[in-house]
Amino acid sequence: MTRDGALALGEAVGERLERRALAVLGVATALVLAVLFYYPVLTVFADALRTGGEWTLGVVRAVFTDPFYFGVLAPLFEGDLAGVGEVAESTPLGLFGFTAYQAALSTVASVLLGLPGAYVLSRYEFPGRRTIRSLTIVPFVLPSIMVAIGFYAFFGTNGLFNDLLAVLGIGRVTVLGTLEAIVVAHAFYNAPLVARVTTAAWESVDARTVETARSLGANPYRAFVDVLAPQLLPAVLTGALLTFVFTFMSFPIVLALGGFELATVEVWIYALVQQLDYAEAATLAVVETAISLGLTYAYLRYEARQAGGRAANPPARKRLLPDDFSPFAALERAGVVAYALVVAVVFLGPLLSMVTESLTGPQGFTLRYYEFLVERQATGADFQTKPGVAVRNSLLFGAATLLVALPMGVTISVLTTRGRRGSKLADAAAMAPLAVSGVVVGLGMLRGLVFGVELWGHRIQVAGTSAIVAAHAVAAYPFVVRNVSPLLASVDRSMVESARALGATRVRALLDVELPLVASGVAAGAAFAFAISIGEFDSTVILATGSSSYTMPVAVERYIGNRTLGPATAMGTVLLAVTSLSFVVIDRLGGRWEA
């Protein structure tokens, strides 16, 4: 074969591969999901309907008609209208009602706290803006025990916050055991998420639409409400949806900061799993998942209706010090300063308190917890957890997760945004990893993959590094999808069609036309994917059993000692430092691609 012939053949093969690439990626994604998500989770869910080797609806019926779980709905499910009054007096909400209630409060708090952040980050130019934007994701990766320590140390009875209130003459507040504590802690985790998703959308709005509205005589307020807000709403709702789903499934924060009186459904599922009571746990998990998925589906239908053709063309950012001092501009800056103060209290307070804890022993300042980390790294035995290994693993898994989750997420976005009837259902199914709790996924993985599956007399086991990365990718790609899909849906279709008409393959059109337009979403998704991998705990700890593939959060948990959290907080500070640095790097790299 001549050189030219070989080249031509290569090109032909390349073209065919490219043409098939989307399909191949789609199938690969579906396979990974089936093996690492659907199979394990369905094994657990099957327990809801199977007791003692028989299929039965008994447990399901018992759960639905139990006022403890469903409050006033329980007698209704049973068709017993007379029972409603009695239940309304004792347990009106039930566990599900209360869980939804606290999740709704947490969502409102997160959105209220997150939106001004998105506004400041996307509309103002100031030194360190990009760094702060990168760091918005950091709270997301902190283990709950660290957040609890930070909260007690800062907001607690003897904490700095209360000292400040006392100095101001406002009086002290009780944090422990209150719904407020849970809501604020949830906002600590999720407001940055809302801010980040919304910032990504704000940075890709079409400013010309606002200019047009203004030139047609709309005042800035009207232009915002009628033109800009509809462009931002899908992103805000994405943030709200994710927050609701997360806080609906919350349990470590509830138990550490609120107390058992405020137990959620997930607290109950966890306890039932501990008691190996799978049937009831699985039933609760199915209901919990159905609610989350139902919400996701409703949101996806809404999102699909929002899609309209526009191109990213963000407005210029304002300077923090205005060029001319109008009363409105001054008021706005005062608002920004007030918001910065709130951020300092809610986010910096607990984080700095956590770091302070790592430097304080019973007799004041100490470096011995860090000395412990160094010593453990230098002389620790094989079966002990070494901080250096944890850092290395976290970064490696994070990077590998990015490589797997980004293509998976973009593929699903492309396949579902341009889909036909039923694509919203498929989209919801692809979003399922978000809606299933860590306890259930962890249990399913244990029973399905770690113990192995008997196939033709051989036990097939999946565990180890690649399984961890795959599990992280499964947990992470929905974030890529949710960050990319809304932007992708709003890309002007005619641009893609023109490219295709000019001979570009589907993949070419995606790479050259669509992706650059949704780059801010892809970058936001990438940061989330990395964050999910760094922060993931349940499946990592199960898949890492008996190996050296533990990560930073796992190390934090393992360093919690008998009566001492010193080494754990030191490791938590390392986690904080490493992840902060990584997010700045990721965002800078992502930013280069964006520009």
Added chain:
Amino acid sequence: MDRRTFLKSGAAGGLLGLAGCLGSDDAGQQDTTEETAETATTEETTTEGTETTAEETDEETTEADEGLSGTLTVATYGSFVDAPSSAPGPWLKETFEERHPDVTVEWATPDNEMNYYIQRAQQGVDIDADLYVGINVDHLIRIDEQLGDGGLFASSVDALEHYDHVEDDLKFDPQQRAVPYDTGYISLVYDGTEVEDPETFDALTTDEYAGDLIVQNAQSAATGRAFLLWTIHNRGEENYLDYWEQLVDNDVRILGSWDDAYTAWDEGEAPMVVSYSTDQVYANREGADLDEHQVSFLDGQGYANPEGMARFADAPNPELAEAFMDFVLSAEAQGEIAMRNVQFPATDWAELSEEFEEYAKVPDDPVTFTYEELQGNVDEWVDTWARQIAGK
């Protein structure tokens, strides 16, 4: 240097050298290992024998071990091997391997702890471990419920030389599978600079102690469960829910785990927390103010929570497992475990430090429920309690 130390270090040094050469051995070189093991036997017998005499246990110096070799897999909970500064695991591994140079101890610390092995057994997967360290009576009840009577573990007591030293009232397994190796007394720990010793269960429901107590969730925390059982023991099965209603009315805080609760207490969220009566041992070691670490035995009681170890029924190396269990019951190991795990020994001959003797407090009236009393009851007690607390 006395004879015992000399012999021990000399022999151990020589044997460690050998073990070092064999460190990378795998299955393919099994024969060499066994040969070496035989050569080592004589020396080792002397070491073991001398040790036994020195510890004045019995005069049976002739009973040599059969040159144990192989890999022993010990399953346990994570903080037993990996908790900073307080884990007894590393010492146990090192010392046992010194005494049995051809043995390698490997730890298995699955995140789901005992549940991991129950689930494995349910799924028909091999257990892959020889013994479990860290069993309590709840585990046994769960195992027997889930896997049928006598499942998962087998009794080893006949093979244990030191079993006679285990305190009788700590033996919590009627089938003698689990052998106690340490115990804790659940009590209150309070900050003496903030509150007075409440002294009684009744006092906890008075205005004086409103909002002052942090306890743990009985569903998920061992200490929380022990405290709940203690209230049932104290108030009776009929009255404990009423008592808890009074506690909740008096603003008791129920947090998720012992760590959550102890952290909150340490941060001054409330002056009293449910914890262990050995609290001062650790506090003293850390140089904390002991006035802030006072122990209260309500009604003179403390709820005993012994921890045990047991050999898996189909352990790959039953003899090794039993040798290890005997070692854990030895006077020296008993003292080390007690001090490192900050718990009381389960035997009558532990070598304890003065510090431990001084700061570890024992209740006048240790109480606990037996296996028989708990079986068939404990799930319902905990479940009813949990529903009362969490009902909305």
